[in-house]
Amino acid sequence: MLELRWHSRAGQGAVTGVKALCDVMAHEGKHVQGFSVYGAEKRGAPMNAFNRVDENPIIDHSKAMKPDYVLVIDPSLVYTDIHYDIKETTKYIITTHLSKEELLEAVPAFAGKEIYLVDCIKISQEEIGRAMPNTPMLGALMKVSGLFEIDDFAGSMEKLLYKFPQKIIDGNVKAIKRAYAEVK
Amino acid sequence: MTEEHLLKGWEEFEPGATLFSFEGKPDQEVHHENNSVQHSVADWRVDKPVHNKEFCIDCQFCWVYCPDTSIIPDVDDKGKGIFGHIDYKHCKGCGICVDVCPTNPKSLLMFADHLPVEEALRQWPEKEEKK
Amino acid sequence: MEQNRIVWDGNMAASQAMRQAKIDVVAAYPITPSTPIVQNYSQFVADGDVDGEFVMVESEHSAMSACVGAASAGGRVATATSSQGYALMIEVLYQASGMRLPIVLNAVNRALAAPLNIHGDHSDMYLGRDAGWINMVANNPQEVYDLNLCAFKIAEDYSVRLPVAVNQDGFLVSHTTEALNYLPDDEAYKFIGDYKPHNPMLDPEKPVTYGAQTEGEWHYEHKMRHEHAMYNSFGVIEKVLAEYKELSGREYKFVETYQVDDAEEIIICMGSVAGTTQLAVDKLRAEGKKVGLVSVRLWRPFPKEELAKYLGKTKTITVLDRSAPLGSTGALYNEVAAVMVDNGYNAVLLNYVYGLGGRDMTIDHLTEIFNSAKECSDAGKRVKPLIQTINLRGKELSFY
Ligand code: SF4
Ligand code: SF4
Numbered sequence: 161m162l163e164l165r166w167h168s169r170a171g172q173g174a175v176t177g178v179k180a181l182c183d184v185m186a187h188e189g190k191h192v193q194g195f196s197v198y199g200a201e202k203r204g205a206p207m208n209a210f211n212r213v214d215e216n217p218i219i220d221h222s223k224a225m226k227p228d229y230v231l232v233i234d235p236s237l238v239y240t241d242i243h244y245d246i247k248e249t250t251k252y253i254i255t256t257h258l259s260k261e262e263l264l265e266a267v268p269a270f271a272g273k274e275i276y277l278v279d280c281i282k283i284s285q286e287e288i289g290r291a292m293p294n295t296p297m298l299g300a301l302m303k304v305s306g307l308f309e310i311d312d313f314a315g316s317m318e319k320l321l322y323k324f325p326q327k328i329i330d331g332n333v334k335a336i337k338r339a340y341a342e343v344k
Numbered sequence: 345m346t347e348e349h350l351l352k353g354w355e356e357f358e359p360g361a362t363l364f365s366f367e368g369k370p371d372q373e374v375h376h377e378n379n380s381v382q383h384s385v386a387d388w389r390v391d392k393p394v395h396n397k398e399f400c401i402d403c404q405f406c407w408v409y410c411p412d413t414s415i416i417p418d419v420d421d422k423g424k425g426i427f428g429h430i431d432y433k434h435c436k437g438c439g440i441c442v443d444v445c446p447t448n449p450k451s452l453l454m455f456a457d458h459l460p461v462e463e464a465l466r467q468w469p470e471k472e473e474k475k
Numbered sequence: 476m477e478q479n480r481i482v483w484d485g486n487m488a489a490s491q492a493m494r495q496a497k498i499d500v501v502a503a504y505p506i507t508p509s510t511p512i513v514q515n516y517s518q519f520v521a522d523g524d525v526d527g528e529f530v531m532v533e534s535e536h537s538a539m540s541a542c543v544g545a546a547s548a549g550g551r552v553a554t555a556t557s558s559q560g561y562a563l564m565i566e567v568l569y570q571a572s573g574m575r576l577p578i579v580l581n582a583v584n585r586a587l588a589a590p591l592n593i594h595g596d597h598s599d600m601y602l603g604r605d606a607g608w609i610n611m612v613a614n615n616p617q618e619v620y621d622l623n624l625c626a627f628k629i630a631e632d633y634s635v636r637l638p639v640a641v642n643q644d645g646f647l648v649s650h651t652t653e654a655l656n657y658l659p660d661d662e663a664y665k666f667i668g669d670y671k672p673h674n675p676m677l678d679p680e681k682p683v684t685y686g687a688q689t690e691g692e693w694h695y696e697h698k699m700r701h702e703h704a705m706y707n708s709f710g711v712i713e714k715v716l717a718e719y720k721e722l723s724g725r726e727y728k729f730v731e732t733y734q735v736d737d738a739e740e741i742i743i744c745m746g747s748v749a750g751t752t753q754l755a756v757d758k759l760r761a762e763g764k765k766v767g768l769v770s771v772r773l774w775r776p777f778p779k780e781e782l783a784k785y786l787g788k789t790k791t792i793t794v795l796d797r798s799a800p801l802g803s804t805g806a807l808y809n810e811v812a813a814v815m816v817d818n819g820y821n822a823v824l825l826n827y828v829y830g831l832g833g834r835d836m837t838i839d840h841l842t843e844i845f846n847s848a849k850e851c852s853d854a855g856k857r858v859k860p861l862i863q864t865i866n867l868r869g870k871e872l873s874f875y
Contacts, residue, residue, distance in 0.1 A: 179652050183482045186654035192482065194652035198593070219615070219750030221647050224837040354696035359636050359704065360575035361689055361697045362674050365682040378687075 161218070164211040164301075165227040165245075166196075167237045168294075171203040174233060177294030178209045181301075184308070184316045185213050193218040206237060229253060229301065233280060233293040238267050253300050253343065255280040255293050260344070276304050278343035280335075287338060288331035299336035300343035310340045350377065381434075385412070389437030391454040393430055394464040400451035402426040406441035415441055427451075448472055476722055478656040485648035488616040488655065489555065489581045489641070490515035492623030494525050495663035496579075499550030499670070502530040502541030506560035507593045508645040509583035513555050535560035539567035539578075546576035547685045549675025551627065553578065557645060558585035561599040565606065571638045572607030573701065574686045577630030578638040579623065580608070584746070584797075585645040586832040594833025595645035597746065597797040600774065601806050607701055609639040609708055610774035614747050617655035619643050621725055624658075627667045628715045635708045636673065637701075642774070644747040646833060658723060666722055705776045712773065729778035731770040734760060735785045738767025740848045741822075743811055744795040745771045748829075748836050755841035766845045777810050783818045786811075790852035793825040793844055800828065804862060823851040826862045840865050 164181075168174030178194035185192045196209035210225060212218050226247045232238060232254040242252075252275040256263060260277060264270055278300045280293030288295075295317065302313050314333050321329045363378040375381045404425060407415040414435035418428030437457070445452045449471055455464040483491065489512045493501065503513035513529075520529040528545075532538045535556050546552040556564055561582060571578050584600050586592040600610065609629065613619040619641065626639040643649055658666070674683050689697050712729070720726045733753050735741060742752050749770035759766045769785055771778075786792060792815070796805025804812070808826040815824065825848055830836045844865060851857050860873030 179482065182652045182654070186480060186482045190654075192652070192654050194482075195646070195650060198646060198650065218653065220754055220838065221615075221644070221651070221747035222751050222837040223835045224839070351692060352696070354699045354703070357693075357697060357700055358674065359700065360674075360685060361573065361687045361693075363684040363687045364674075365684075369680055370682060 162211075162213040162229075163225045163227045164213075164229045164231060165225065166209040166211075167230065167232045167234070167240075167242050168207055168209060169203075169234045169237070170205050170207050172233055173292050173294035174207065174209040177231075177233070177298060178211050180295070180317065180320055181211050181213075181298060183320050184313065187316065188308075190215065191217050193220075195223075197223060206234075206240060226250070229305065231297055231301065232256075233297050235281060238263065238270075243269055243273075250274070251276065251304060253278065253297065253304055255297065257282065276300065276343050278339050280339055283335050283338050283342070287335035288328065295332045296335040296339035299339035302336075303340045303343050310337060347383075384433045385436045386433055389435065389457050391437050391439070392432065392457045393435065393437070393439065393441050393452050394455050394461055395427060395430060396451050396453070396465055396468055397427070398451075398468075399447045399449060400427050401447055403446060405444045405446060406452055409440050409444045410435075411438065411440065412436055476658065476662065476724070478658060478723070480654060480656055482652055482654050483616050483620070484511075484650050484652045485613070485616045485619045485643045486511035486583070486650065487515060488620035488657075489623055489643070490519070491657065492620050492663070493553050493579075493581075494519050495624070495658070495660050496551065496553070496627050496667050497525065497664060498527045498553050500528045500530060500542070500545035500552045501554055502532055502538045502545065502552070503554045504532055504535045504538045504556070504560060506535070506557050508585055508595070508649045509555040509557040509560075509581060511649075512581050512583070535563040536567060539564040539571060539580075542578050543567060543571050543574065543576060546571070546578050547574060547675070548677040549672030551631075551670040552576075553580070553627075555581035555583065557583045558587055558593075558599050562587060562602060565602065568603055568606040568608060568638075570686060573697075575636045575701070575704065576638060577627075577636055579626045579630060580638065580640045581619075581623070582610075582640045582642045583645050583649045584642055592832035593645070595647050595649075595747075595797075596831050596833065597642075598799070598831075600640075600642050601798045603640065604775065604806060607637070607705070608775065609635075609637050609705070609712070611639065611641050612745050612772055612774055613641055613643045613648065614749050614770065615648055615655075616651065616653045617725070618727070619648060620655060620657055621719065621723065621727065624663055624667060625712075625715050625719050625727070628718075629708065629712050631668075631670065632708075632711045632715070633671075633673065635704055635711050637704055637708060642746070647747040656723075656725075662722070666719065708776060709778070727772060729771075729773040729781040730785070731772055732785055733768040733770075735767035735769060735789075737765055737788075739765040739790040739852050740845050741767045741769055741786070741789045741792050742795060742841065742844065743769045743771065743792060743807065744797075745774065745807060746797060748795060748797070748841075751836060751838055752841050755838045755845060758838060758842060759845055764845070764849070771807065779810075779814050779817065782811070782814050783820075786814060786820055786822065787818065789822050791823040791825065791848040793827060793848045795827050795829055795844075797830045798828075799831060800862075823848070823857045824861075825851065825857070825859060827865055828862060829865050834866055836866065 166174040182192040182194040193212040230252045280296040283296045284292045364376045367374040414431040416428045442452045519525045586596045587598040630639040716727045794808040861875035863873045
C-alpha cells in the first residue's frame with residue numbers, strides 16, 4: 161500500500177490534488193482512497209489530505225497512516241510540525257523557494273530526512289497564472305516516485321481537466337512537466 | 345358511536361391511512377363509506393338553527409361561514425345564488441351562521457332541537473330598535 | 476454486465492444514483508456533510524441532465540414536508556440530510572412512514588450538538604431508529620451507490636411501500652474518494668423500474684385523503700399494518716438484493732460477516748469501521764487468534780434471525796456503538812443482547828462507545844478491543860467493565 165499525506169492550507173487545492181491522483185491511479189486499475197481532515201476552518205487554515213493506493217480494495221477507514229510521501233504545498237508549513245507518524249523511508253516533497261542548505265538551516269528538523277524541493281507556487285503562478293501548487297506537486301511526485309512516465313501522467317491529467325478552458329489545461333500540463341523537471 | 349361496519353381488521357385498510365371520497369368517478373356522486381357525507385352529526389346538536397325567509401337578504405354569509413357545509417345554497421329563477429336550506433343531517437348546532445347573519449331581526453336563530461320549525465317561526469322576535 | 480469504473484466520494488455516489496433513478500422531486504435544505512448530494516443534484520438539474528424538480532426550501536422540516544407532499548401526489552422523491560437537519564426532520568419522518576410513502580433519504584451520519592461537531596457518528600441514525608423507515612448502512616462509496624439503487628426498488632414495492640434511509644458515515648464515506656463501478660444509466664433505471672403511483676393525491680378522478688386522523692378505534696390497526704409491512708420487507712429486500720447481485724455482481728446481505736465460523740471473539744459494528752475491523756481481524760488471525768467480524772447492514776427492520784446464525788458458538792461478543800447512549804448500553808448492543816436472550820446464547824457481552832464526533836478508530840484500537848475481550852474468554856466470564864471507551868483522553872472511563 162502506498163500512502164501519501166498532504167500538508168496544505170485550505171483553498172490551495174490539496175483536496176483536488178488528492179482526487180486527481182485518485183482518478184489517474186484508478187484508471188490504471190489501482191484501488192484508491194482519498195480523504196482529508198476537515199475542520200470548520202476558513203480558507204488559509206492549515207489542513208491535511210491523504211491518499212492511499214493499493215492493488216487490493218482499500219477498506220481501512222481510519223485516518224491513521226505512516227506515509228511513504230509527505231507532500232507540502234505551502235512554503236510556510238515547513239515551520240510547523242509535519243514530522244509526526246513518519247517512518248524511516250518517508251520522503252518529503254516540499255514547495256519552497258529555499259535551497260536545500262537554506263531549508264536545513266531554517267528548519268533543523270529536516271536533518272537526516274530524504275527531502276526533495278520544488279517551487280510549485282512560482283511554477284503555478286508563471287504557468288497557470290495563479291498560485292495553485294497542487295498540480296505541479298503531482299508532477300514532482302511522478303519524478304520522485306517513478307509511479308508514471310511523465311508524458312502518460314500529463315496526458316491523463318489533461319483528460320481529467322477537460323471541463324476547463326484550454327488555456328488552464330495547457331497551463332496545468334506545463335506546470336506539471338516543469339515541476340517534474342525542476343524538483344531536486 | 346362508531347358504526348360497526350367501519351371497524352375493520354388491520355389487514356383490510358389501505359396502506360397509509362388513506363381514505364377515499366367516492367365509489368367510482370366523482371361525477372357519479374356515489375359517496376364512499378368513509379366520506380363524511382355518509383355520517384350524521386345531528387346528535388351532537390342541542391339547539392338547531394332555524395331560517396326565516398321573510399327577513400333573509402340572501403347575502404350568503406351563513407353559507408361562507410358554516411364550518412360543516414350545512415347551509416345548502418340554491419339559485420333563483422334569474423340564476424342568482426340564494427339561501428336554500430339547512431342540512432340537518434350534518435349541522436352540529438354551533439350557531440356560527442346565526443352570529444354572522446346581518447339582518448334585523450336575524451334571519452337565522454337558534455331554537456331547541458325538538459321544537460318544530462313552524463313553532464319557532466311563530467316565536468320570531470320583532471325588529472330591534474337602535475338605542 | 477459491463478460497468479464503468481470511476482472515482483467518486485460517497486456523496487457523489489448518492490447523487491449519481493439519484494440521477495439514474497430519474498426522480499421527480501428532490502426537496503432539500505443543505506447541511507454538512509450531506510450538502511454535496513443535493514448540490515450535485517441541483518447541478519444535474521441546471522445542466523439539464525435530469526428533468527425532475529429541485530425544490531429549495533427553508534428548513535429540513537420543510538424539505539421532508541415537501542417530499543411527503545410530492546410523494547403523496549404520486550412522484551418518485553428523494554432527499555438528503557445530516558445531524559441537526561435530521562433532527563429537525565424527525566416529526567415529518569414519522570408522517571412519511573405512517574403515510575407509507577416510498578421516499579429515499581440519504582442520511583449522511585453526523586454527531587448531534589451540543590457541542591457542535593460536523594463529523595461522523597451515529598447519533599442521528601439512532602435518533603431515527605423508531606421512525607418506521609427501513610434503514611440500510613453503506614460502508615463505502617460503492618455501497619452508497621448500490622444501496623441507493625436498491626432503496627428505490629425496495630421502497631416502491633407494493634407490499635413494502637415504506638420510506639428507506641441509506642446511511643453513510645459523514646466524511647469517512649461521504650467525503651472519501653474511492654474507485655467504484657457503476658451501471659450504465661439505462662440498466663440502472665431498468666433495474667429500478669418506472670414509478671408506479673398508488674392512490675396519488677393528484678388524481679382528480681379519485682380524490683383521496685392521506686394520513687387521516689385515526690383515534691382509538693383505528694390507530695392501533697393502522698400502526699400494525701405499518702409494522703406488518705416492515706416485517707414483509709425482509710423478503711422484498713432479500714429479493715431486490717439478489718436481483719442486484721445478478722445484475723452487478725455485487726452481493727449484499729442483512730448482516731455481513733468475516734471469519735466468524737470458528738471465531739471465539741466477535742466484534743459487531745455498523746458503518747465504515749467494519750473495513751478497519753476486518754484488517755484487525757486479518758492481523759490477529761495471522762497471529763493465530765480466533766477473531767471475527769459481523770457488520771450490520773440492515774438496521775431496520777433488524778435482522779434478528781439472520782444475526783442469530785452467527786452468535787451461537789462464540790465466547791465473547793463486543794458491540795461497538797458510535798453514539799453516546801447517555802444512561803444505558805448502546806442501541807446496537809441492546810439489539811444484540813436481545814438476540815442472545817431470545818436464542819438462549821451465553822457469550823460474554825461487552826459494549827464500546829467509540830468514534831464520537833469523528834474520533835479516529837484505528838486497526839490498533841480494534842486489536843486492543845479484541846485482546847481485551849480475549850481476557851474475558853480466558854476467564855470464562857466478564858472480567859472487564861460492561862461499557863468501555865476507546866481512544867478517549869483523560870482518566871479511564873467505563874461503566875458497570
Ligand atoms: S349551526 Fe353551525 S353547523 Fe349548523 S348550519 Fe349553522 S353554522 Fe352550520
Ligand atoms: S346570513 Fe342571514 S341574510 Fe344572509 S343568506 Fe344567511 S340567513 Fe340570509
